[in-house]
Amino acid sequence: MNEVFGLSEDVATLPVAEVAQRLDQPVSRVHQLVKDGQLLSFRREGEVVVPADFLxxxxxxxxxxxxTITVLRDGGYADPDIxxxxxxxxxxxxGTPVASLRAGRHREVKRRAQAMAF
Known part of the structure; x- marks a missing residue:
């Protein structure tokens, strides 16, 4: 994955190995989750990371x-834009869409994503 331009350095991230540990899954499963659109990752300072707020x-x-990722991808958005x-x-x-997801307001976030995507 490429560096995500425009994403604040304040966004806390976790290395893929730590994500795997927290999810109690092998690293290969985390890569599969990214490939399948269940998670997003990117490179920061040469390391593949996942935003901590996704867990x-x-x-x-x-x-x-x-x-939300699926709706936006289907609408033509690339992962850095998402x-x-x-x-x-x-x-x-x-607040932010990810904060709303964390607060359980996923329907509201998905509605906004659908409106953006179409």
Whole structure:
């Protein structure tokens, strides 16, 4: 994956190996989750990382993330654009889409993603 331009350096990330540990899965499974659109990864300082906010406290991928990624990909958005959108402030939510997903408001986020994609 390429460096994501426009994504704030403040976005906390985890190396793929740590994501695998938190999900209690092998590293190859994390790569498959990325390939399947369940997660997004990118390169930061030469290392493949996943935003920490994509994982819940319970050691699973946050609800609604995969569906949101699918809607945006189907709408023609590239992964770097999806990442930027997920971490951009949105006054109508309020906050960022990823914060809304973490708060359980995945339907609202998906509605906005659908509106953007079509």
């Amino acid at each position: 819940g406290e319970d050691g699973v991928v946050i609800k609604g993330l995969a569906g 990442l930027r959108w997920l971490f951009e402030e949105d006054d109508s939510l309020p």
